[in-house]
Amino acid sequence: MQRGLKILFAMFVALLVWGTHLTNAAASSVGYTVKAELPADQLSKQVSYFDLRTQPGQEQQLKVVISNTSNTTQRFAVSVNQAVTNDNGVIDYSQSDPKLDPSLTVGMKDIFTQAADQHVTVPANAQKTVVLTLKMPATKLRGTLLGGVYVAQLQGKTAKPTAPISIKNAFAYAIGVELREGALVQPNLVLHQVKATQINRRNFITANLQNPEPGLMSGLKVNAQVMKAGQSQLKPLIQQQQSKMGMAPNSNFNFAIPWGNKTLPAGQYVLHLTAQAGKQNWQFTRNFTIANKTVKRLNKTVVTPTKQPNHWLYLVLGLIIALLLAIIGYLIYRNHQQKNSVQ
Incomplete structure (x- = not known):
């Protein structure tokens, strides 16, 4: 037992030294x-x-x-x-x-x-x-x-x-x-185009956010939800929340909401987006349309989402294997005991 612990400790030290060497080599x-x-x-x-x-x-x-x-x-x-x-x-x-x-x-x-x-x-x-x-x-x-x-x-x-x-x-x-050259200016947030698009062959809904003021924005937090039009009280179809973002003065970016494995067919939708940076808060609601031709175009090049592994199936199989091993072990033990009693 002690010999095994010594071997494990030696391996840990070797890995630590190797990792440090790689870090120093990368820096130099x-x-x-x-x-x-x-x-x-x-x-x-x-x-x-x-x-x-x-x-x-x-x-x-x-x-x-x-x-x-x-x-x-x-x-x-x-x-x-x-x-x-x-x-x-x-x-x-x-x-x-x-x-x-x-x-x-x-x-x-x-x-x-x-x-x-x-x-x-x-x-x-x-x-x-x-x-x-x-x-x-x-x-x-x-x-x-x-x-x-x-x-x-x-x-x-x-x-x-x-x-x-x-x-x-x-x-x-x-x-x-x-x-x-003068006083600092507070940043602002404006919502522009909302559309369905594709990034690296994966489908997204993007909301273009603009800071039109010459003021630096930090600590930006955005929460976005996409719902079917007319059903705003239901659970959102897709949503995305991101924090610790920043925006340069007079700049814009596309906030991406992953389409994921959800089926988002053509139709009328509504985006609810809230944002916060420091003491500033913004709320936006925007109706948008996903056309049939847009869905068809995106589906031609989209990467098919990989199926998530069924963890419950693996758990059940593991329990069955453990039970079988226990039964086999019991049978071997009982057979060994019977032989000893005969002798």
Whole structure:
């Protein structure tokens, strides 16, 4: 018994050491770090991103330091991107050319020069400072303008700068850029189009939610229910609840309600959606239609849902097997006892 415990303990220690080694190897394989050189007019010294109060017409340089901690020369793509909200309800700085919300009048691409998007080569075990220049519009900016400096590794040889290159998807750094010239503005929530659609060959009802104000939204919680029109008091056909989401200023995203294994045929439906962020609350009710041609089109490409395992069947089979083993064990024991009594 003690020998078995020692073996198990040795295996646990070996797995722990192996897991630690893998974690350290993964961390070191990135091979570079990125850091913002915070300017003197930084509003908060407690954060690692650019948090600035600017003036109309102001021109300023922002500096980002890229440190190559590997033993080989590396190339990087540096861009200043507009902050948008992806369909997971997460503020996203990684998109270089996103579809911008119609409510956005001044974006990051409007105030940073074209030189902000550049390729940078950093020698092995060295660092390089990238300088980005912004110029604010002459008209005072309302609320918050949010974006990010996005730095990603490039594949390709330095000796052939004209050769095709691509950004590695494994790892990238994003440093936030938050600019404002006046008071903070409260975010808002507006419900737009509700429709049946398909994501990764799975059917969903999506509700487009927009924050049309230049205000940052955090801690967003959404609860959505889809019911048959005229039967709002019944149990919802499908529903989805999600929390801890956020929205960038002047952005929108599609809140997805899984169709799942439910049969949702063509017809008239109603969406009830409630949302909360901080002390703000919203309630929406929207009637929508799913057309016959929409259902037929989606059903042609949808992935057939896999059947859930019947746990009760497995439980019954397990009990039957256990009972049979008990009976067999009893019979063997009784036979052994009878032989002993004969002797």
